[in-house]
Amino acid sequence: MTERKRSTEKKKNVDIVSRMTVIGIVAVVILIVGVTVLALILGGKDKKQDKPEEVETPTEIEEEASSGQFERAIAVVKYVDSESGKLMVYDIEALKMITLAMDSSIDIKNEYGTDIALSQISMGDMIETKYDIKTLKPENVRITAITWQRRDVSNMVVDEESRTIRIGNEVYTYTEELVTSKDGSPFAITELSPADEAIVKGYKDHVWSIIMVNGHGTITLVNHESFIGGQIEIGRKISKLVEAEMNMPISAGVYDVIVSKDNMSPFVSQVMVEEGQIVTLDLSTAQPKVGTVEFVLSQEDVKLYIDDVLLQSNEPSMLSFGNYRIRAEKENFETWEGDLILNQAYLRFKIDLEGKANFLFIQEPAGAEVYLDAAFIGVIPTSTPYTPGDHTITLRRTGYVTASFSFSWEDDGKDKNLVLPELVPLEPSEPGNE
Template identity: 35%
Template sequence: MEEPQKKSPGELRRDQLLKYAVLGILGAVLLFILLGVVSCTIASRKEKPGGLEDTKVPGLEENVGGVGKTIRSMVLVHAVGRNRLDVYDIDNDKTLQLQLEGKVELKNAYGQAITLTDLRPGDILEAKYDERELVPESLLVSGKAWTRADETGVEVDAGSNTIRLGSDRYSYTKELILHYRGEPLEAGRLHPADVLFLRGYQDKVWYVEVLQAHGTIRLENSAAYAGGNLQIDGKPYGTVSADMEVAVTPGIRTVEVVKEGMEPFSATVMVEEWKTAPLDLQEAVTKEGTLEISLDPGDALATLDGNRVEPDVPLSMAYGSYVLKVSREGFSSHEETVLVDQAYRKLTIRLERMPVNLHVDAPVGAELYVDGAYVGIIPVTTPVRPGNHVLTARMEGFLSVEQVLQVDGNAGDLNLRLPALEPAAGE
């Protein structure tokens, strides 16, 4: 047998290099495959929150084609374009632009088919769309959203982002759509006099449309009527202040101002949306009347609002209320509020004398009656006014005694002894 031909050192070196090259190629192929596997694993973990293969996220459905996940969510329409829809995803708190290329199921709240042109900013939809491609499968005008139409008296608190409708209170976010005739409007411009349409979902308001904006009435030259009562269309609007402004619903409004001592003011004014209608109250006209006061006794002291007045002297007085006080020593004081509201008025004030104390000390033990009214058991003291009074003493088993007493207001206190009682017959 022939011996194998030995390879030269050059050939051995070439074979060794070839072997290394093959091993290098195999290693590179294995490394490429490994990197591909790792990359797919990382991508898969990113698509599932938390990196857990079996985690289920509400509102998401696995897309069979593997393109993306299907989102089911409530969305608020911001703008409607050609083959696109700008929306805010309420459930996932993000803004999106949905692409409406191809077949998309569009329905209203009654399940009837509609077109993209039927949608408006502020609509709330139940959307089903691909998370990655942002292509909706279906859009349904939600019946879960609520609406309130022709609302007035709505109070908006921009500080706390709340809206109060009567006893109901809602919140809103920066995504609130507020429109007036299709144009954006700041929430701070809203007033309870505005007429509003509101749409919301659960406890939040997402869309407000001003159907009719408020106007303003400004009372000019109103200082003379300050403190008077303001009414608009028969409804009270508080107390008048100088150059005050009042927000009202637009239209022809009847303004009335009433103040004591002033001619009542009444006028109609046309109020337009967002505009101020000035109303000049002009100079107030003060009405005057004549007041005459007679006094009995004639030398009594009379004052009106603290100013002394002479009796039986006609006084020219501005319409209004005044406090009248009349007094005299030995007489009861008199006080009343006098209203001057006519051309002439006369008052007669008669003071009553102060009562005097009557002390009856006999017959002891008898009952004393003054003008038929029981006073007490003699001896007894009782006040009596000036004039004639009938005093009666009674005791069981005795004949009653009567006596007429004339009391003079200037006499001072009186002491009296009635005649002794005689036994009744048969006693």
């Protein structure tokens, strides 16, 4: 009996030890799990406090931590991420970058006071805001009306060295924080052409954003030599003299092109200029303006020269519009020279030559006064122009008898040489007959 009793008590002791071991293991496991869960909870809280801007629903403790200190800013928008609620701006007064934490609770308005969404704010917009300096969450964001804005601006001239932009007669400065936007992407300021059209925004004498609304292409003229010195008009954008090299940047669009010159038929075309493209206009098909000139000559057998080129016929001539030098010649007639300006379809051009003067040369009797048709012409020897027809020559000299001679000369275009008889001396007066 004693052996059995001892065996039974020994077995009970083993069972108690086993149960206590199991209980101990379970307790250790529970402790480990509890510590792990507690660590995860505490770690999660710390993580949320490190990034307050990502908390969509702030706790009361966080709201108390983020309330109090605010700053106001006038800024230019550098980047908008409506999905993550980020609005990156540059404070143009404090000269610093700010990334505002946006959510649906924030009041956003345009310059007219109308509610808008974050997605309606664009790169290059100018805003006013008041934001928490710790959380960077704004109370409000408004497209500002206190800055200036100029639309459809062209003919901008950029001086990179002095960092200035000339718009008309005004000169503005810019910094490296200048925002440029073309189709939502930035572009280098060096790419800006006077032909580009843009919206320019700024504050005081600074430009802070240039938003390209219409880029430029180029119109080029070839085979236009006949129009050099004339005029080209491209819509209302360009009006200038035609030169040897004609490469003209112009904002994209559809334009009427007119190239004109006095002596040429106008070249007219309508072109579509696309951004970054070159439109080439070939003017080789343009024709000179022509007119008919009828030369009306008062004499026959006249030689006619146009710019020193002999005209083979006096029939009406076809000439291009322009200025010409005309010369008419005929034997025994004075050479005629003058200018012809052709600027109409038909022109009658009259020329009347003056005959060369025929000269009368009288050689004898020397010393006598000579009169032609009672007009004194000189003392022999002498000469004088004459006209064909009937004439009377009278010779006079003191102490001689006056003599007269009649002549009739034909229109033969020749000079006349005369040797007239010596004058007869007067008879001496007898005494008492004086």
